[in-house]
Every structure is written in C-alpha cells, then in structure tokens.
Amino acid sequence: MASQLALRPSRRIATLITSSRTLRAFSSSTKCLQQSQTTGQDGRTTHFGFETVPEAEKEARVGKVFSSVASSYDTMNDLMSLGIHRLWKDHFVRSLNPGTRSSTSGNSWNILDIAGGTGDIAFRMLDHATNINGDLHSKVLVSDINPDMLAEGQKRSLQTPYANTGRLDFKVGNAEKLDFVESNSIDLYTVAFGIRNFTDKDAAIREAFRVLKPGGVFAVLEFSHVNSSLFNAFYKRWNFGAIPLIGQVVAGDRDSYQYLVESIEKFPTQEEFSSMIQRTGFVVPGKGYENLTGGIASIHKGIKPA
Template sequence: MASRSVFRSLWRASKLHPLPTRAPRCFSNSTRLAESPTQPSNHEKTTHFGFETVPEAEKESRVAGVFSNVAASYDTMNDFMSLGIHRLWKDHFVRSLNPGSSSTVDSPGWKMLDIAGGTGDIAFRLLDHATDINNSPSSTIIISDINPSMLAEGKKRSLATSYANSPRLSFLVANAEDLNTIESNSVDLYTVAFGIRNFTNKEKALREAYRVLKPGGVFACLEFSGVTNSLFDAVYKRWSFSAIPLIGQLVAGDRASYQYLVESIEKFPKQEEFRDMIKDAGFMVPGKGWEDLTGGIAAIHKGIKPVEKP
C-alpha cells in the first residue's frame, strides 16, 4: 500500500524542522495538567503519557483533555497526518472483517461494539458494509468512547446517515477497561481503531474484550505500529515529530495535543509484542497475528475467542 509518491511527500515534509530532543509542552487551559505533572510517589503505579511517566490515576484525565481539544478537528487532522491514507486503511480494515457475512434466519445480524469509536468513522463503515454488501439490515453497533466530546461528534455526524435515531446504532460513554453494562458472551465483533494506544491498562481492556465477545467472536484492532524498513522509518519519524505537531498548531490551533498523539504512537507496543498481549488475554491468533499496512505504519491485529467445548 506504500507508494513512491507517499515516500516523497514524507521526505519533503521531514526537512521542515529538526527532530526535537525533548517534546514541547504548551497545552491549552483544558489540559493544564500537562504543565505541572504530578510526581508519582515510590509506591504509586505509573504509566506513560506520551514520553512522560505519570501516575496511572492521572493518565485518564490527561488523555480526556487531549481528545476534548481535538474532537471537532479529529478526522480533518487525520487527513493531514496520514496524507489521507487513513481512509484507505479503515476501508480495508472493514472489508477484512466482512461484517454481517454469516447472518442467518436464526441469527439475522451481527452485534458489534466499536470501542474508542468517537466520531463514528469505523462504525458507519461497518453498518454500511453489513447492509449494502451482506444484506444484513439487522446488524447493530454500539459506539463506545470514554470521552463525551468525541461521542457528541459521532452523534452529530450520524444525523447525515440512515442510522440516525435507529435501533441499529447506539452510543455509550464507557471505559474500555470496565464495560460493566455489556453482558458477557454477547458481542460478535469488537473493533478498536487508533484508540487502544491511549488506554491506561491495555491488558485489562483486552481481557474485557474477551469477556464481552461470544465464543467464536472476533477482536479486531487497527493501530499505528512499527515501520518495517529502517530508511522509511527514519523519514516517517522525522515527519511525525516535526511536521505533525506543526500542522496541529496551524490547522487546529493545538500543537501539544498532537505532540502527545505522536509520542503515544512511538510508545505503543510493536507488532510482535502486541500480538503476544492478545494471545495472553486468551484469544487464538490467526496466522502470524497481524497485517502490516503501508510498510508497518499501521497494522491490523485480530484475535478469535475460542469456542468452548460442550
């Protein structure tokens, strides 16, 4: 999926600014916590917020501040950050899942859950595919996000679809690490696209995914990953750390939130490590466990919940 034109664009953008040796911190008032981080005590569990080490209890609120800031411009910024390629990735992701494909008279549709689904970008694609390709008008989806501002964007955008105010589409404010309102063994497909890297406890979220899925159900994740070519990786990192925060400043008026997003990509486990995390949660992993997109800039990971023996 990578192309010479993409590589040339990345190379030109990479020359704009040198790589930072330390991430700048210039958050707006809504993310003021980033300017005076709490120092974790010796006995307090910590995690990363970008390149910073912060108490686990603090990360959720700081991530919430970032996504409240970028909610309205999120998809526009994704176009700038990925040169529009994220749309191709998402289309391919949905096609690879083929939602609604096994619908029968006894099971007329899939029950899907899109975690960190915010703006509805993946959920609307899943419903469109189930309806238009697999003739499964009874397939439903819950868009879940921890951030009400992102869900508000999704609700607003749903008004332009045929799913608005339909029983096929619902919204849920919830933490992916504790989906207590969703029954165990009730979901056919669990998706998360460009969201899991922001979770405080990824292992706990994976265990929750396993719990809510039916036996035979599919966990599917689209996330930024590790570039497989060293030269391309060097150019990609220069683009990420130099151009993307600048674009965030110029287009969205928010450099720091996009600086965090770039750092969160760098800190996310690479392909093999994340595959092993999925296996450790109990899933069976098909093949090698992932599919690289655009040279590994992004990857699709899948896991299948084993069918329990009678």
C-alpha cells in the first residue's frame, strides 16, 4: 500500500527529475562541498547540508528542520523512497534479531534507539522480540534530541500493545552526551536515518561504545552512496529534483527537504564510516557494512569487545 501510494506523486514529477535545470542546480550545489570543514571545538565550522555554518549553530538548525517535518515525516519517507524504507527497516531489525538468548542480558535485551523519533524502529524491535522470539521482557528506550519528533512517537505508541507495559520509554536527549544512560548498560544501540544529522559523529560513536555492554552491538541504518555510476546519476536527479518538490507540495516545506538530500550527499562513504566505527574500538563483522538497494542505504555494525 505504501509503495502504491508513493508511485502516484512520482509520475507527476517525472518530467522534472530529468530536466537539465535540475542537473545544473546539482552541479552548482556540489561546489559548496569544497567549502565544508569537519567538526571540532568552539569556533570551528561544520556542514549543514552544503552550507558551511558555525558548529554551535548546527544543532538548532537541524532541530528546526525536524520540528518542521515531524507530522509528515513517515509520509514523506514513503514518497522519497517509494515505500522502500519500510523494507529496509524490516531487514535491519531482522538482521539484529532482538530477543534471542544470545544477548548480553540472557533472555531479554536492553535496547537504546537513538534519533528514534516516530518510533518506527522501536516498535519493530519489540514486535520481533515478542512475536518471533517469544520474548516478553526486552525493552526499548527511544531517545531523540527533537521533542516534536519524540512526541510523534509517543502518540503512535499508544496504538501499540506496548503502551504502559514498561517495555517502551521515550526521552529527549543528545546522542553526543548520553548523561541519562549508564556505562556498560545497553545490549543493543540502534540509530536509523539519524546519524548523518549529528554535529559530531565521532562523539556519538564514542558514547555508543561507552553505554554498550561488552559484547553489545552498535547498529546503524543510514542513507549512503550508490555503487553504480549509471544508477547514481539517476539517483541524484531524483534526490535533487524530485524530493524538494515533493516536500513543497506535500509538506509545504521545500527548504527542509533540500537540506535532507544535501545531508545524504555529505555523509561519509561506506568505507569511511566503517573506519570511524573501528577507530572508536568496535570490532566490525565482515567488511563492516551491508549495502541495500545498490548502496542507497547501508547497514553498519560494530561489536564492543568482551
């Protein structure tokens, strides 16, 4: 149903995404890539999409974006990905298999879902643990820096069987400084389509390492980089031509979705991000990542050494 819903708007914009005007706009935007610097201490700059901004400003500007899109976030994800994001999330959760007896807590898992916003991943985690593994005790703490996104998840949670069971909780928090989470207390740390918006990704990964138990898993699902030049050309036309227009038509917010596609372009490559995870001390299985749909998205995992 989601995929069918997504296909109708895409036909209306088919002519737009192939226009030369779109290609010229993308070429102009990519010049800004050279101006961006990495994050650092106070006074340094970072990127907000293709724009270079003071590091201290990024958190507020990202917050404004997600406050703007909170109520239409899942609908826009359906339109942006033609519904495929739901399949990616399902696969992500299955690959983690929450609720198995192999967790560091024995029969139940203590899961932290960062940038969990609307609850998509948390609800899937509990569904899988309960319905697949018969686990009635694993619990998920959903944390997001944006109160508006978190409010959407709390509202939706009332329609799930996990409301008021003690298995699901929500808390506003910054992934770069998880003061409310004890060290060595988490079995599984997940972040889906959120880490590219963090100001200091290395700091967030270090916090993930701190709060995870030995043997715990750090798992990221994020938009990434397409591994086919032909497919990549079409993908960029879609991103930079269609998605901001969809944001304007459906959500009345072109600028926020322009930022979102630029943030995808700025995210490290699969190999670069895997190296960031390893530098923190995680052991990565295999080559460190799994590409989905030709690299449009990737799953990254790291295991904290026992």
